[in-house]
Amino acid sequence: MGNMAFLPIAPEVVLLAGVVLVIMSAVVAGHHRNVWGTVAGAALVGAIAMAVLQWRELAMTDSAGELYFSLPGLEIVQGPTVVMDPFSAFAGIVIFAVGLFGLIGAWSLVAKLGARGAEFVTLVLLAVAGLHMMTASSNLVLLFLGLETASISFYVLAGFTRERINSDEAAVKYFLLGSLASAVFIYGVALAFAATGSLSIYGVDGLRSFFGDTIVTAPGTLLVGIGLMIVGLAFKVSAAPFHQWAPDVYQGAPGGVVGLMAAGVKVAGFAALARILVAGFPSQIDTWAPALAIIAGLSMIIGTFLAAVQDDVKRLLAYSGVAHAGYIMTALVAGAAGIPGMWFYVATYAFMLLGAFTIAATVSGVRRGSSSLNAFAGLGRRAPELAWAMLVLLVGLGGIPFTAGFIGKVSVFTAAADAGYLWLVVLGLLTTVVGLYFYLRVVTAMFMRQPVAAEAPGTATAEPAPTTTARIVIAVAVVVTVVFGLIPWPLLDIVRDALPL
């Protein structure tokens, strides 16, 4: 199987090769977007293949501990930099798949961008590479670099339809608040380094061996460091009270790309959080788990109640995303025992979100930002297939049985209940009920209201007809929601093994 030493970074290598090829072929092929589109798709498929290869290799050799990748000759980087474990391999599969289907879903937007489409695709590939880096880094600075690669790409993507004023606004807002969060995160890394003298999670000088044989001499510094890292990542996954950017950005950014942004960042953000806390600071669990529980509880309450009063579907999904961040975080209060639940939830949620945003973009236009609830009125008659697909996805997001959302919810709540956080479980289940209210508001609009007259502001004029690419994404999202709701066992078995070292 060749030189295994490069396998840990193989997905990133494939993606970066894809980036170069897309730029080059865009120069040569110009407006033939199918050419560079295919190249980008091939790069993402290749990255998925590499992640699967990693997973299989790990399953066969059972020697994950030796599969580090270190940069030779860089003295400042101590120990291993990239780690290949079932955790990072599974994260890769999910992130690259989200990237692939996100790109497919955004294709009708790309088609409208003309020659600039190639830039768009390049940025998506870079963002996805950065997201996976966040999950596969052993080194906290490298993790930060992955975070920034992804974030900066997304800042640009959010403002990509720059002729629209609220797209600009979204991009600027995202950039300013996002940079602040990144700064907070890296400050946390610095403080943790100050307290422990280590930037790496694994390896001889890593955090784990540090906590194994050393007494923490500056517990306060360490505590603040961990806290700031949590805050930085909580911002990225839009957990309350660090969520304020999400609704504006989701509403302002072009419809075609929001799903990818929202879903991809959630997967990677939670993976990074799990990696740092569970693998890096396992002995501090009594300190960080209650903090996570409080953030989770706040996210559920704030996200749910603010979602209930939204009249724009994208804002509704954004606020409900805050609540979902809370549910996913509920799994992490259980430490390593919660990671399988977190994976199941976040992986299936990412696809539901992708599908829901794709439908929202179809109903109100891929370039448009806002997606008023009025545009969904009477959708059950105007476009029944779209309406039924949306119903399935909303029911899945609402956690109704026989959808993946229900299994995810049971998994995370079981983990939290087992860890003794029963109050959080009850809070989560009660906010789920309120959640049903706003998901069903959309259903009510689709099936129980007459279409709003076309002159009214915020309504789509024509009957929404999804493009072929949008159809693919919606179909995949619906299939994921239903299949993993009916037969979750294979995925549950996989996520049980997808643990960090």
Add this chain to the structure above:
Amino acid sequence: MDVPVLSIIILLPLAGAAVVALLPKRRPELVFPVSVAVSLLPLAVALWMLFDFSTGEAGFQYVEDVTWSESLGIGWILGVDGISLFLVVLTALIVPVAVAASRSVTDRTKTYMVAMLVLAAGMFGVFLALDLLIFFAFFEIVLIPMYLLIGIWGSENRSYAAIKFVLYTAFGSAFLLAGIIAMAILAGDAVGTTTSFDFRAMLQTPLGSTAQLWLFAAFGIAFAVKVPIFPFHTWLPDAHTEAPTAGSVILAAVLLKMGTYGFLRFNLTLFPEASVDLATVMGILGVIGIIYGAAVAIVQPDVKRLVAYSSVSHLGFIILGIFALTSQGLQGSVIQMVSHGLTTGALFLLIGMIYERRHSRAIADYGGLARVMPVFAGFFLFMAFASIGLPGLSGFVGEFTILLGSYLTLPVLAVIAGFGVILAAVYLLWAYERMFTGAVDKPENEKLLDLGLREIAILVPLAALVLALGVNPRPVLDRIEPSVEAILDRIEQTTDYVAPEFGRAEDVVQVEPAAVDHEGEG
């Protein structure tokens, strides 16, 4: 049991829904007959099961047990005993009746029928599941088709009623899921896995009295909302009134029984100590429901709302019977569940039939209907008498057995509940008098057509069963009794409670319970 009968019962309506959904668009006239036909299939299987069921066995029969996840303790575990048997048969009967009564649905008929059949599958699942996660899944999934039925095909205030219905029930379910997860973790600890949702494993899990109390409350809230027990009942009149006819029929006949079934199946067996401790409280809530529901029903100007409130009253009897914790009380509750399903279901059907003709539910809009529609009046009076509990009809067997059973342990409540029967006569007969007797004083009512053949065909089986159950409930009781006794035995074994029986002195040989029942039926 080589043939998975129970899975077939659950899957048949789903397969039927798929068939209906795939019917060609240009043949809309096929939707109704095909739907009726496929809805009859589960009934055939259920009837076969009714006769094949071994009488006298207490345990679960036709058990299916497929493990889905060893470590999480989740499996496709189904089984039927004397209690669920009749609820399954009732469901299997009510669904084709409700489908057949939906002739007047012309808007999006296909979607309507699919929702109906999915609903049927969910209801079967609730009564058959022995894995609590699967049970919960079915318990909750029922909300979605019902939500669509009320919200799309209901009357004026439908979307409010639909959302209210979902939110109330889901609110209760939230506690149920929390309780199930907690219970599964405890059961998992006992058998050495992460969790175990297997009902039989849960029965073996020892629980402290505090844990029992909390879990009883968590399960109880969900079931109390569903029943509904006062003060969780406010969703019911809205949902029943706004739902289309078939929706009201299914709500009243089957959906409410999920709550009482839950109490009987899970609360009594899993938390026996808490059940004994809380029996009086639950009995009081049941009696409040009986009197309150009846009193409010009397003053309703809307006949559909009147019947809706009468459900609150009748379901109060069932709760009283369950928490009397006596053999008669429990048997009476199961009979009453079936009887209420038949009679109230039929009353909603009748109201739907008159509504289709006259488009009004206000009692004041009618008068003297017996002259114009004698057949209709006859059926209405028959079902009203059955609902009141006239001897010889099903309502009497249920309510009388319940009163008898509860008199042993909760005598004061039984006496108060007795007034509920009188109040039932007041609200139903008064409504009958205003709607059917006297002269036809509204010109709109003069030209109303009497029931057609299809409508009579729908009502006759219900009426026949009401009569059969009233005249000779023995075959039904024979099947219920062992399962009910098993629940009581379990309570007696795990607590120091001793269920009183008629004619039993401590030093005399125990009287055959069957003999007691014969006296009970009068």
